[in-house]
Amino acid sequence: MLKQIMVMALDSIISNKVRSGLTVLGIVIGVASIIALMLLGAGATAQIQGELAGLGGNRLTVSVTGTPVKPALTEENLRLLEGLSQVTAVLPSTSARVRVVAGDVQKANVRVFGRSSDFFTTPGTELAGGRALHPLDIGMRQHVAILGADLAEELYPRRSPIGERLYLRGREFMVVGVMAASEGFTMSNINAGVIVPYNVAERVLAGSRVNTVDVYFAMGSDVGAVGDELLAALTGIFDGRSDVFTITNQQGILDMMATIMNTLTLLLSGIAAISLLVGGIGIMNMMLVSVTERTNEIGLRKALGAEPHLIMMQFLIEAVMLCLLGGAIGLALGMALAYVGSLLMGFAFAVTLFPIVLAVGFSVAVGLIFGLVPAQKASRLNPIDALRHV
Amino acid sequence: MSTTPLISLVEVSKSYFVGGEEQEVLHRVNLQVQKGEIAAILGPSGSGKTTLMNILGCLDVPTRGEYHLDGVLVANLGEAELARVRNRKVGFVFQNFQLLPRLNAYANVELPLLYSSCPPRERRDRVFGVLEAVGISHKAESRPNQLSGGQQQRVAIARAMVTEPAVILADEPTGALDQKTGQQVMELFREINAAGRTVLMITHDHNVAKYARRIIHILDGQVSADGGTPHA
Structure with missing residues:
Protein backbone atom coordinates (compact mmCIF):
# COMPACT_ATOMS: atom_id res chain seq x y z
CA MET A 1 0.00 0.00 0.00
CA ALA A 53 47.11 22.95 16.66
CA GLY A 54 49.94 23.10 14.13
CA LEU A 55 51.39 26.11 15.88
CA GLY A 56 51.44 24.08 19.01
CA GLY A 57 48.67 23.69 21.46
CA ASN A 58 51.17 24.01 24.29
CA ARG A 59 51.83 27.68 23.87
CA LEU A 60 51.07 30.96 25.60
CA THR A 61 51.53 34.25 23.83
CA VAL A 62 52.69 37.29 25.73
CA SER A 63 51.91 40.68 24.21
CA VAL A 64 53.63 43.64 25.80
CA THR A 65 52.36 47.22 25.61
CA GLY A 66 55.02 48.25 28.11
CA THR A 67 55.63 51.34 30.14
CA PRO A 68 57.45 54.49 29.00
CA VAL A 69 60.44 53.41 31.04
CA LYS A 70 60.35 49.83 29.94
CA PRO A 71 58.61 49.51 26.56
CA ALA A 72 59.60 45.92 25.75
CA LEU A 73 61.30 42.78 26.97
CA THR A 74 65.06 42.62 27.08
CA GLU A 75 67.41 39.77 26.36
CA GLU A 76 67.79 39.34 30.10
CA ASN A 77 64.02 39.12 30.58
CA LEU A 78 63.81 36.42 27.90
CA ARG A 79 66.46 34.38 29.72
CA LEU A 80 64.35 34.72 32.87
CA LEU A 81 61.25 33.41 31.11
CA GLU A 82 63.25 30.53 29.64
CA GLY A 83 64.25 29.61 33.16
CA LEU A 84 60.67 29.08 34.35
CA SER A 85 59.68 25.50 35.14
CA GLN A 86 57.85 23.65 32.32
CA VAL A 87 58.93 26.22 29.76
CA THR A 88 60.70 24.57 26.83
CA ALA A 89 61.23 27.50 24.50
CA VAL A 90 60.76 31.25 24.36
CA LEU A 91 60.28 32.72 20.92
CA PRO A 92 60.48 36.49 20.80
CA SER A 93 58.97 38.34 17.86
CA THR A 94 59.35 41.84 16.58
CA SER A 95 57.85 43.42 13.58
CA ALA A 96 58.42 46.62 11.63
CA ARG A 97 57.78 48.08 8.21
CA VAL A 98 60.74 49.29 6.24
CA ARG A 99 61.94 50.18 2.75
CA VAL A 100 63.78 47.36 1.01
CA VAL A 101 66.38 47.97 -1.67
CA ALA A 102 67.75 45.06 -3.68
CA GLY A 103 69.85 46.15 -6.61
CA ASP A 104 67.62 48.26 -8.85
CA VAL A 105 64.41 47.13 -7.16
CA GLN A 106 62.94 49.14 -4.34
CA LYS A 107 59.91 48.37 -2.26
CA ALA A 108 58.49 50.42 0.58
CA ASN A 109 56.46 49.29 3.54
CA VAL A 110 57.76 45.72 3.66
CA ARG A 111 57.23 43.86 6.90
CA VAL A 112 60.33 42.73 8.68
CA PHE A 113 59.84 39.98 11.22
CA GLY A 114 62.41 39.62 13.97
CA ARG A 115 62.57 35.98 14.96
CA SER A 116 64.77 33.55 16.85
CA SER A 117 66.23 30.39 15.38
CA ASP A 118 63.62 28.33 17.28
CA PHE A 119 60.93 29.90 15.12
CA PHE A 120 61.96 27.58 12.30
CA THR A 121 61.15 24.54 14.41
CA THR A 122 57.43 25.44 14.48
CA PRO A 123 55.13 24.04 11.76
CA GLY A 124 54.49 26.04 8.59
CA THR A 125 58.00 27.46 8.43
CA GLU A 126 59.47 25.28 5.70
CA LEU A 127 62.17 26.70 3.47
CA ALA A 128 62.18 26.66 -0.31
CA GLY A 129 65.94 27.12 -0.41
CA GLY A 130 68.98 28.23 1.53
CA ARG A 131 69.10 27.91 5.28
CA ALA A 132 67.10 28.94 8.33
CA LEU A 133 68.26 31.20 11.15
CA HIS A 134 70.99 29.56 13.18
CA PRO A 135 71.50 30.15 16.92
CA LEU A 136 74.85 31.61 15.95
CA ASP A 137 73.10 34.25 13.82
CA ILE A 138 71.37 35.37 16.99
CA GLY A 139 74.45 35.07 19.14
CA MET A 140 76.67 36.95 16.68
CA ARG A 141 73.91 39.33 15.63
CA GLN A 142 74.47 38.46 11.99
CA HIS A 143 72.85 40.64 9.34
CA VAL A 144 71.20 37.79 7.53
CA ALA A 145 67.73 37.70 6.00
CA ILE A 146 65.30 35.02 4.94
CA LEU A 147 62.81 36.18 2.33
CA GLY A 148 59.13 35.32 2.14
CA ALA A 149 58.15 33.47 -1.05
CA ASP A 150 56.30 36.36 -2.67
CA LEU A 151 58.87 38.97 -1.75
CA ALA A 152 61.69 36.80 -3.10
CA GLU A 153 59.92 36.50 -6.43
CA GLU A 154 59.29 40.23 -6.49
CA LEU A 155 62.84 41.29 -5.71
CA TYR A 156 64.66 38.56 -7.63
CA PRO A 157 62.35 37.39 -10.38
CA ARG A 158 63.26 33.96 -11.72
CA ARG A 159 66.60 33.73 -10.03
CA SER A 160 67.90 32.57 -6.70
CA PRO A 161 68.30 35.34 -4.14
CA ILE A 162 70.61 33.25 -1.98
CA GLY A 163 73.85 35.08 -1.39
CA GLU A 164 72.45 38.39 -2.70
CA ARG A 165 72.68 41.53 -0.66
CA LEU A 166 69.80 43.81 0.16
CA TYR A 167 69.24 46.86 2.28
CA LEU A 168 66.69 47.20 5.04
CA ARG A 169 66.32 50.80 6.11
CA GLY A 170 69.79 51.35 4.70
CA ARG A 171 71.45 48.47 6.52
CA GLU A 172 73.05 45.74 4.48
CA PHE A 173 71.80 42.19 4.94
CA MET A 174 72.76 38.98 3.18
CA VAL A 175 69.99 36.72 1.94
CA VAL A 176 70.62 33.21 3.26
CA GLY A 177 67.28 31.56 2.69
CA VAL A 178 63.85 31.69 1.07
CA MET A 179 60.65 30.55 2.72
CA ALA A 180 58.29 28.13 1.03
CA ALA A 181 54.95 29.76 0.24
CA SER A 182 52.85 29.29 3.34
CA GLU A 183 49.09 29.05 3.43
CA GLY A 184 46.47 29.86 5.98
CA PHE A 185 45.52 32.89 7.99
CA THR A 186 48.28 33.14 10.54
CA MET A 187 51.29 32.51 8.34
CA SER A 188 50.26 34.10 5.07
CA ASN A 189 51.66 37.57 5.81
CA ILE A 190 55.15 36.12 6.01
CA ASN A 191 54.99 35.46 2.26
CA ALA A 192 55.38 39.16 1.53
CA GLY A 193 57.86 39.86 4.31
CA VAL A 194 61.38 39.16 5.38
CA ILE A 195 62.74 37.45 8.50
CA VAL A 196 65.86 38.59 10.32
CA PRO A 197 67.34 37.76 13.77
CA TYR A 198 65.15 39.49 16.35
CA ASN A 199 68.04 41.07 18.19
CA VAL A 200 69.36 42.50 14.96
CA ALA A 201 65.92 43.88 14.16
CA GLU A 202 65.77 45.40 17.60
CA ARG A 203 69.04 47.14 17.20
CA VAL A 204 69.00 48.42 13.63
CA LEU A 205 65.29 48.87 12.93
CA ALA A 206 64.01 51.64 15.18
CA GLY A 207 60.72 50.87 16.85
CA SER A 208 61.17 47.16 16.35
CA ARG A 209 61.08 45.86 19.88
CA VAL A 210 60.31 42.53 21.43
CA ASN A 211 56.63 43.10 22.11
CA THR A 212 55.43 39.58 21.47
CA VAL A 213 56.83 36.39 22.92
CA ASP A 214 55.55 32.89 22.36
CA VAL A 215 56.25 30.79 25.40
CA TYR A 216 56.23 27.06 24.71
CA PHE A 217 55.88 24.60 27.54
CA ALA A 218 56.04 20.86 27.95
CA MET A 219 53.18 18.81 26.52
CA GLY A 220 50.72 17.78 29.18
CA SER A 221 51.64 20.45 31.67
CA ASP A 222 48.95 22.49 33.35
CA VAL A 223 48.25 25.61 31.28
CA GLY A 224 46.86 27.43 34.31
CA ALA A 225 49.95 26.80 36.43
CA VAL A 226 52.32 27.85 33.64
CA GLY A 227 50.17 30.93 33.07
CA ASP A 228 50.28 31.86 36.73
CA GLU A 229 54.03 31.48 36.88
CA LEU A 230 54.40 33.54 33.71
CA LEU A 231 52.13 36.21 35.12
CA ALA A 232 54.18 36.43 38.30
CA ALA A 233 57.43 36.63 36.37
CA LEU A 234 56.16 39.33 34.01
CA THR A 235 54.64 41.35 36.85
CA GLY A 236 58.10 41.27 38.46
CA ILE A 237 59.76 42.39 35.21
CA PHE A 238 57.36 45.33 34.86
CA ASP A 239 57.81 46.50 38.43
CA GLY A 240 54.58 45.14 39.79
CA ARG A 241 52.34 46.30 36.93
CA SER A 242 50.26 43.56 35.43
CA ASP A 243 48.29 45.85 33.12
CA VAL A 244 51.04 46.48 30.58
CA PHE A 245 51.03 43.00 29.07
CA THR A 246 48.54 40.33 28.19
CA ILE A 247 48.88 36.59 28.15
CA THR A 248 46.63 34.80 25.66
CA ASN A 249 46.32 31.12 25.20
CA GLN A 250 45.19 29.30 22.10
CA GLN A 251 41.97 28.14 23.66
CA GLY A 252 40.93 31.76 24.08
CA ILE A 253 41.40 32.40 20.37
CA LEU A 254 39.57 29.19 19.53
CA MET B 1 -36.48 -19.54 0.68
CA SER B 2 -36.57 -17.91 4.06
CA THR B 3 -32.99 -16.70 4.28
CA THR B 4 -32.28 -13.23 5.66
CA PRO B 5 -32.25 -10.76 2.78
CA LEU B 6 -28.92 -9.42 1.56
CA ILE B 7 -30.29 -5.90 1.59
CA SER B 8 -32.96 -4.79 3.94
CA LEU B 9 -34.30 -1.25 4.20
CA VAL B 10 -36.89 -0.73 6.91
CA GLU B 11 -38.77 2.58 7.00
CA VAL B 12 -35.77 4.43 5.66
CA SER B 13 -36.08 8.20 5.35
CA LYS B 14 -33.49 10.72 4.32
CA SER B 15 -33.74 14.44 4.82
CA TYR B 16 -31.48 17.27 3.84
CA PHE B 17 -31.45 20.72 5.30
CA VAL B 18 -31.58 23.29 2.56
CA GLY B 19 -31.50 26.88 3.77
CA GLY B 20 -32.58 25.80 7.25
CA GLU B 21 -35.58 23.92 5.91
CA GLU B 22 -35.86 20.17 6.10
CA GLN B 23 -36.45 18.51 2.76
CA GLU B 24 -37.29 14.86 2.79
CA VAL B 25 -35.83 13.11 -0.22
CA LEU B 26 -36.69 9.57 0.78
CA HIS B 27 -39.84 8.77 2.68
CA ARG B 28 -40.26 5.52 4.59
CA VAL B 29 -38.72 3.25 2.02
CA ASN B 30 -39.04 -0.47 2.64
CA LEU B 31 -37.04 -2.69 0.36
CA GLN B 32 -35.56 -6.14 0.45
CA VAL B 33 -33.17 -7.70 -2.01
CA GLN B 34 -32.16 -11.35 -1.84
CA LYS B 35 -28.74 -12.69 -2.65
CA GLY B 36 -28.36 -13.46 -6.35
CA GLU B 37 -31.01 -11.05 -7.62
CA ILE B 38 -30.65 -8.69 -10.52
CA ALA B 39 -32.89 -5.71 -9.96
CA ALA B 40 -33.37 -2.23 -11.39
CA ILE B 41 -34.34 0.79 -9.39
CA LEU B 42 -36.24 2.85 -11.92
CA GLY B 43 -37.31 6.44 -11.52
CA PRO B 44 -37.19 9.85 -13.18
CA SER B 45 -34.64 12.42 -12.11
CA GLY B 46 -35.52 14.01 -8.80
CA SER B 47 -37.31 10.91 -7.64
CA GLY B 48 -34.74 10.21 -4.94
CA LYS B 49 -33.15 7.23 -6.62
CA THR B 50 -29.64 8.71 -6.40
CA THR B 51 -30.08 9.30 -2.67
CA LEU B 52 -31.31 5.73 -2.38
CA MET B 53 -28.23 4.51 -4.20
CA ASN B 54 -25.97 6.53 -1.93
CA ILE B 55 -27.55 4.91 1.08
CA LEU B 56 -27.45 1.43 -0.46
CA GLY B 57 -23.79 2.03 -1.32
CA CYS B 58 -22.97 3.20 2.21
CA LEU B 59 -21.86 6.57 0.91
CA ASP B 60 -24.52 8.11 3.09
CA VAL B 61 -26.52 7.02 6.12
CA PRO B 62 -30.31 7.23 6.59
CA THR B 63 -31.80 9.98 8.72
CA ARG B 64 -34.33 7.53 10.06
CA GLY B 65 -34.95 3.83 9.66
CA GLU B 66 -32.71 0.81 9.48
CA TYR B 67 -30.46 -0.46 6.75
CA HIS B 68 -28.87 -3.91 6.92
CA LEU B 69 -26.34 -4.86 4.30
CA ASP B 70 -25.16 -8.46 4.34
CA GLY B 71 -25.75 -8.68 8.07
CA VAL B 72 -24.22 -5.32 8.93
CA LEU B 73 -26.39 -2.58 10.42
CA VAL B 74 -25.36 0.52 8.58
CA ALA B 75 -26.22 3.18 11.07
CA ASN B 76 -24.11 5.21 13.42
CA LEU B 77 -21.08 3.99 11.55
CA GLY B 78 -18.16 6.39 11.42
CA GLU B 79 -16.56 7.44 8.17
CA ALA B 80 -13.72 4.94 8.45
CA GLU B 81 -16.10 2.05 9.17
CA LEU B 82 -18.36 3.05 6.28
CA ALA B 83 -15.29 3.06 4.04
CA ARG B 84 -14.45 -0.48 5.14
CA VAL B 85 -18.02 -1.66 4.51
CA ARG B 86 -17.96 -0.07 1.03
CA ASN B 87 -14.63 -1.71 0.31
CA ARG B 88 -15.76 -5.22 1.28
CA LYS B 89 -19.40 -5.32 0.42
CA VAL B 90 -20.14 -2.86 -2.37
CA GLY B 91 -18.88 -2.67 -5.94
CA PHE B 92 -19.70 0.60 -7.69
CA VAL B 93 -20.20 1.09 -11.41
CA PHE B 94 -20.68 4.73 -12.34
CA GLN B 95 -22.30 6.37 -15.33
CA ASN B 96 -19.10 8.12 -16.39
CA PHE B 97 -16.86 5.13 -15.56
CA GLN B 98 -14.77 7.09 -13.00
CA LEU B 99 -11.48 5.52 -13.99
CA LEU B 100 -8.32 7.31 -12.90
CA PRO B 101 -6.83 8.63 -16.16
CA ARG B 102 -3.21 8.25 -15.08
CA LEU B 103 -3.53 4.57 -14.21
CA ASN B 104 -3.77 1.73 -16.69
CA ALA B 105 -6.67 -0.73 -16.68
CA TYR B 106 -4.83 -3.14 -14.41
CA ALA B 107 -4.02 -0.47 -11.82
CA ASN B 108 -7.55 0.91 -11.93
CA VAL B 109 -8.99 -2.52 -11.20
CA GLU B 110 -6.40 -3.11 -8.50
CA LEU B 111 -7.33 0.10 -6.66
CA PRO B 112 -10.02 -1.29 -4.29
CA LEU B 113 -7.73 -4.17 -3.33
CA LEU B 114 -5.08 -1.69 -2.25
CA TYR B 115 -7.50 -0.44 0.37
CA SER B 116 -8.19 -3.96 1.60
CA SER B 117 -5.74 -6.31 3.24
CA CYS B 118 -5.29 -8.43 0.14
CA PRO B 119 -1.76 -9.84 -0.25
CA PRO B 120 0.07 -8.81 -3.46
CA ARG B 121 0.12 -12.20 -5.13
CA GLU B 122 -3.57 -12.77 -4.61
CA ARG B 123 -4.19 -9.22 -5.81
CA ARG B 124 -2.59 -10.02 -9.12
CA ASP B 125 -4.55 -13.23 -9.58
CA ARG B 126 -7.81 -11.52 -8.74
CA VAL B 127 -7.24 -8.55 -11.05
CA PHE B 128 -6.41 -10.79 -13.99
CA GLY B 129 -9.34 -13.02 -13.06
CA VAL B 130 -11.91 -10.23 -13.31
CA LEU B 131 -10.29 -8.63 -16.36
CA GLU B 132 -10.62 -12.04 -17.98
CA ALA B 133 -14.22 -12.34 -16.84
CA VAL B 134 -15.23 -9.04 -18.48
CA GLY B 135 -13.22 -9.93 -21.60
CA ILE B 136 -10.69 -7.11 -21.42
CA SER B 137 -7.54 -8.81 -20.13
CA HIS B 138 -5.71 -8.01 -23.38
CA LYS B 139 -6.10 -4.29 -22.57
CA ALA B 140 -4.63 -4.52 -19.06
CA GLU B 141 -1.79 -2.15 -19.92
CA SER B 142 -3.98 0.45 -21.62
CA ARG B 143 -4.88 3.72 -20.05
CA PRO B 144 -8.53 4.81 -20.05
CA ASN B 145 -8.01 7.30 -22.90
CA GLN B 146 -6.77 4.43 -25.07
CA LEU B 147 -10.00 2.50 -24.52
CA SER B 148 -13.46 2.86 -26.04
CA GLY B 149 -16.42 3.75 -23.82
CA GLY B 150 -17.57 0.14 -23.73
CA GLN B 151 -14.10 -1.06 -22.83
CA GLN B 152 -13.81 1.56 -20.12
CA GLN B 153 -17.09 0.46 -18.60
CA ARG B 154 -15.90 -3.15 -18.68
CA VAL B 155 -12.82 -2.11 -16.75
CA ALA B 156 -15.07 -0.29 -14.28
CA ILE B 157 -17.22 -3.41 -13.90
CA ALA B 158 -14.09 -5.50 -13.35
CA ARG B 159 -13.09 -3.04 -10.64
CA ALA B 160 -16.51 -3.41 -9.01
CA MET B 161 -16.16 -7.19 -9.01
CA VAL B 162 -12.59 -7.53 -7.86
CA THR B 163 -13.29 -7.41 -4.14
CA GLU B 164 -16.06 -10.01 -4.55
CA PRO B 165 -18.60 -7.67 -2.99
CA ALA B 166 -22.00 -8.63 -1.67
CA VAL B 167 -23.66 -6.34 -4.18
CA ILE B 168 -22.73 -4.53 -7.36
CA LEU B 169 -24.37 -1.10 -7.56
CA ALA B 170 -24.55 0.32 -11.07
CA ASP B 171 -25.63 3.94 -11.42
CA GLU B 172 -26.89 4.55 -14.97
CA PRO B 173 -24.28 2.12 -16.30
CA THR B 174 -25.18 2.75 -19.95
CA GLY B 175 -25.74 6.49 -19.66
CA ALA B 176 -22.54 7.39 -21.44
CA LEU B 177 -22.67 4.60 -24.04
CA ASP B 178 -24.29 4.20 -27.43
CA GLN B 179 -27.19 1.81 -27.67
CA LYS B 180 -25.31 -1.19 -29.03
CA THR B 181 -22.46 -0.91 -26.54
CA GLY B 182 -25.01 -0.31 -23.79
CA GLN B 183 -26.71 -3.59 -24.68
CA GLN B 184 -23.41 -5.45 -24.54
CA VAL B 185 -22.70 -3.99 -21.11
CA MET B 186 -26.16 -5.01 -19.91
CA GLU B 187 -25.54 -8.52 -21.23
CA LEU B 188 -22.36 -8.53 -19.19
CA PHE B 189 -24.33 -7.65 -16.06
CA ARG B 190 -26.67 -10.54 -16.84
CA GLU B 191 -23.69 -12.88 -17.11
CA ILE B 192 -22.23 -11.63 -13.87
CA ASN B 193 -25.58 -12.17 -12.19
CA ALA B 194 -25.87 -15.60 -13.69
CA ALA B 195 -22.51 -16.38 -12.06
CA GLY B 196 -24.15 -15.68 -8.71
CA ARG B 197 -23.49 -12.03 -8.01
CA THR B 198 -26.19 -9.68 -6.80
CA VAL B 199 -26.64 -6.71 -9.14
CA LEU B 200 -28.61 -3.53 -8.45
CA MET B 201 -28.98 -0.99 -11.24
CA ILE B 202 -30.22 2.55 -10.81
CA THR B 203 -31.64 4.04 -13.97
CA HIS B 204 -34.29 6.20 -15.55
CA ASP B 205 -34.15 4.14 -18.74
CA HIS B 206 -36.80 1.47 -19.24
CA ASN B 207 -34.65 -0.29 -21.85
CA VAL B 208 -32.00 -0.80 -19.20
CA ALA B 209 -34.52 -1.83 -16.60
CA LYS B 210 -35.87 -4.60 -18.79
CA TYR B 211 -32.62 -6.53 -18.38
CA ALA B 212 -33.47 -6.90 -14.71
CA ARG B 213 -35.75 -9.59 -13.43
CA ARG B 214 -37.23 -7.21 -10.90
CA ILE B 215 -38.04 -3.54 -11.30
CA ILE B 216 -38.42 -1.26 -8.30
CA HIS B 217 -40.15 1.97 -9.24
CA ILE B 218 -39.26 5.07 -7.27
CA LEU B 219 -41.36 8.20 -7.36
CA ASP B 220 -41.22 11.22 -5.08
CA GLY B 221 -39.00 9.46 -2.58
CA GLN B 222 -41.17 6.41 -2.21
CA VAL B 223 -41.34 2.94 -3.71
CA SER B 224 -44.36 3.22 -5.98
CA ALA B 225 -44.28 -0.26 -7.46
CA ASP B 226 -42.12 -3.36 -7.03
CA GLY B 227 -41.87 -5.88 -9.81
CA GLY B 228 -41.53 -8.77 -7.40
CA THR B 229 -38.73 -11.21 -6.72
CA PRO B 230 -37.40 -13.84 -9.10
CA HIS B 231 -39.01 -16.47 -6.92
CA ALA B 232 -42.41 -14.82 -6.90
Missing part, protein backbone atom coordinates in the same frame (compact mmCIF):
# COMPACT_ATOMS: atom_id res chain seq x y z
CA LEU A 2 2.69 2.46 1.06
CA LYS A 3 4.67 1.61 -2.06
CA GLN A 4 1.69 2.30 -4.30
CA ILE A 5 1.02 5.58 -2.53
CA MET A 6 4.62 6.62 -3.06
CA VAL A 7 4.53 5.67 -6.72
CA MET A 8 1.33 7.67 -7.15
CA ALA A 9 2.80 10.66 -5.36
CA LEU A 10 5.92 10.56 -7.50
CA ASP A 11 3.78 10.24 -10.60
CA SER A 12 1.74 13.26 -9.61
CA ILE A 13 4.89 15.30 -8.95
CA ILE A 14 6.44 14.32 -12.28
CA SER A 15 3.27 15.02 -14.23
CA ASN A 16 3.38 18.62 -13.00
CA LYS A 17 7.08 19.20 -13.58
CA VAL A 18 7.10 22.97 -13.91
CA ARG A 19 4.69 23.58 -11.08
CA SER A 20 6.49 21.14 -8.79
CA GLY A 21 9.83 22.67 -9.68
CA LEU A 22 8.72 26.21 -8.95
CA THR A 23 7.05 25.13 -5.75
CA VAL A 24 10.08 23.44 -4.31
CA LEU A 25 12.34 26.40 -5.10
CA GLY A 26 11.88 27.82 -1.62
CA ILE A 27 12.90 24.51 -0.07
CA VAL A 28 15.84 24.26 -2.45
CA ILE A 29 17.13 27.70 -1.44
CA GLY A 30 16.52 27.09 2.24
CA VAL A 31 18.24 23.72 2.35
CA ALA A 32 21.05 24.82 0.04
CA SER A 33 21.92 27.79 2.23
CA ILE A 34 21.84 25.73 5.41
CA ILE A 35 24.05 23.04 3.92
CA ALA A 36 26.52 25.46 2.32
CA LEU A 37 26.74 27.37 5.56
CA MET A 38 27.31 24.36 7.70
CA LEU A 39 29.95 22.86 5.46
CA LEU A 40 31.80 26.16 5.09
CA GLY A 41 31.54 26.81 8.81
CA ALA A 42 32.87 23.36 9.58
CA GLY A 43 35.66 23.82 7.03
CA ALA A 44 36.67 27.19 8.48
CA THR A 45 36.62 25.90 12.03
CA ALA A 46 38.66 22.85 11.10
CA GLN A 47 41.11 25.09 9.26
CA ILE A 48 41.59 27.43 12.20
CA GLN A 49 41.77 24.59 14.67
CA GLY A 50 44.29 22.78 12.50
CA GLU A 51 46.41 25.86 12.21
CA LEU A 52 46.35 26.56 15.89
CA ASP A 255 36.69 30.12 21.81
CA MET A 256 36.43 33.55 20.26
CA MET A 257 36.44 32.05 16.77
CA ALA A 258 33.76 29.60 17.80
CA THR A 259 31.62 32.44 19.15
CA ILE A 260 31.95 34.38 15.91
CA MET A 261 31.16 31.28 13.86
CA ASN A 262 28.14 30.50 16.00
CA THR A 263 26.77 34.01 15.69
CA LEU A 264 27.23 33.91 11.93
CA THR A 265 25.67 30.50 11.67
CA LEU A 266 22.73 31.60 13.78
CA LEU A 267 22.16 34.68 11.65
CA LEU A 268 22.32 32.81 8.37
CA SER A 269 20.24 29.96 9.77
CA GLY A 270 17.58 32.56 10.44
CA ILE A 271 17.59 33.52 6.78
CA ALA A 272 17.48 29.86 5.81
CA ALA A 273 14.58 29.29 8.20
CA ILE A 274 12.63 32.11 6.59
CA SER A 275 13.15 30.66 3.13
CA LEU A 276 12.06 27.26 4.41
CA LEU A 277 8.95 28.88 5.85
CA VAL A 278 8.17 30.60 2.57
CA GLY A 279 8.93 27.34 0.75
CA GLY A 280 6.60 25.50 3.08
CA ILE A 281 3.80 27.93 2.38
CA GLY A 282 4.42 27.35 -1.32
CA ILE A 283 4.10 23.61 -0.77
CA MET A 284 0.86 24.11 1.15
CA ASN A 285 -0.52 26.26 -1.63
CA MET A 286 0.34 23.72 -4.30
CA MET A 287 -1.09 20.88 -2.27
CA LEU A 288 -4.34 22.78 -1.73
CA VAL A 289 -4.60 23.34 -5.48
CA SER A 290 -3.80 19.68 -6.03
CA VAL A 291 -6.54 18.59 -3.63
CA THR A 292 -9.07 20.77 -5.43
CA GLU A 293 -7.98 19.47 -8.84
CA ARG A 294 -8.25 15.90 -7.68
CA THR A 295 -11.51 16.18 -5.79
CA ASN A 296 -13.09 13.66 -8.13
CA GLU A 297 -10.24 11.21 -7.65
CA ILE A 298 -10.52 11.56 -3.87
CA GLY A 299 -14.25 10.91 -4.06
CA LEU A 300 -13.68 7.81 -6.15
CA ARG A 301 -11.00 6.48 -3.83
CA LYS A 302 -13.31 7.00 -0.89
CA ALA A 303 -16.19 5.25 -2.67
CA LEU A 304 -13.87 2.32 -3.37
CA GLY A 305 -13.16 2.04 0.34
CA ALA A 306 -10.22 4.31 1.11
CA GLU A 307 -10.44 5.25 4.75
CA PRO A 308 -9.89 8.94 5.56
CA HIS A 309 -6.49 8.32 7.12
CA LEU A 310 -5.26 6.65 3.93
CA ILE A 311 -6.32 9.65 1.84
CA MET A 312 -4.58 11.87 4.35
CA MET A 313 -1.46 9.76 4.16
CA GLN A 314 -1.47 9.90 0.37
CA PHE A 315 -1.39 13.70 0.34
CA LEU A 316 1.04 13.93 3.23
CA ILE A 317 3.43 11.58 1.46
CA GLU A 318 3.08 13.63 -1.69
CA ALA A 319 3.94 16.81 0.22
CA VAL A 320 6.87 15.11 1.93
CA MET A 321 8.18 13.70 -1.33
CA LEU A 322 7.90 17.10 -2.94
CA CYS A 323 9.92 18.57 -0.08
CA LEU A 324 12.44 15.72 -0.24
CA LEU A 325 12.90 16.46 -3.91
CA GLY A 326 13.57 20.09 -3.04
CA GLY A 327 15.80 18.98 -0.19
CA ALA A 328 17.84 16.72 -2.46
CA ILE A 329 18.34 19.48 -5.01
CA GLY A 330 19.14 21.89 -2.19
CA LEU A 331 21.63 19.44 -0.71
CA ALA A 332 23.44 19.05 -4.02
CA LEU A 333 23.41 22.80 -4.62
CA GLY A 334 24.57 23.54 -1.07
CA MET A 335 27.42 21.06 -1.34
CA ALA A 336 28.45 22.52 -4.68
CA LEU A 337 28.41 26.02 -3.20
CA ALA A 338 30.42 24.87 -0.19
CA TYR A 339 32.90 23.13 -2.47
CA VAL A 340 33.43 26.24 -4.59
CA GLY A 341 33.63 28.37 -1.43
CA SER A 342 36.19 26.01 0.08
CA LEU A 343 38.32 26.22 -3.04
CA LEU A 344 38.16 30.01 -3.04
CA MET A 345 38.96 30.36 0.63
CA GLY A 346 41.41 27.52 0.86
CA PHE A 347 39.46 25.42 3.36
CA ALA A 348 39.40 21.70 3.46
CA PHE A 349 36.13 20.34 2.03
CA ALA A 350 34.70 17.25 3.61
CA VAL A 351 31.30 15.67 3.06
CA THR A 352 29.87 14.42 6.30
CA LEU A 353 26.68 12.55 7.00
CA PHE A 354 25.27 15.26 9.23
CA PRO A 355 24.21 17.79 6.56
CA ILE A 356 22.51 15.02 4.61
CA VAL A 357 20.60 13.94 7.67
CA LEU A 358 19.77 17.58 8.35
CA ALA A 359 18.53 18.23 4.79
CA VAL A 360 16.36 15.13 4.88
CA GLY A 361 15.10 16.04 8.33
CA PHE A 362 14.19 19.60 7.36
CA SER A 363 12.47 18.45 4.17
CA VAL A 364 10.39 15.85 5.91
CA ALA A 365 9.47 18.29 8.67
CA VAL A 366 8.43 21.03 6.24
CA GLY A 367 6.44 18.51 4.18
CA LEU A 368 4.63 17.17 7.21
CA ILE A 369 3.89 20.56 8.72
CA PHE A 370 2.72 22.29 5.56
CA GLY A 371 1.14 19.21 4.03
CA LEU A 372 -1.09 18.64 7.02
CA VAL A 373 -3.79 21.18 6.24
CA PRO A 374 -4.25 20.14 2.57
CA ALA A 375 -4.13 16.45 3.49
CA GLN A 376 -6.73 16.99 6.16
CA LYS A 377 -8.91 18.87 3.71
CA ALA A 378 -8.67 15.94 1.30
CA SER A 379 -9.46 13.36 3.94
CA ARG A 380 -12.58 15.24 5.03
CA LEU A 381 -14.15 15.54 1.59
CA ASN A 382 -17.60 14.04 1.34
CA PRO A 383 -17.39 11.26 -1.26
CA ILE A 384 -20.84 12.02 -2.71
CA ASP A 385 -20.02 15.67 -3.37
CA ALA A 386 -16.49 14.81 -4.44
CA LEU A 387 -17.67 12.25 -7.00
CA ARG A 388 -20.02 14.76 -8.56
CA HIS A 389 -17.17 17.28 -8.87
CA VAL A 390 -15.89 17.43 -12.43
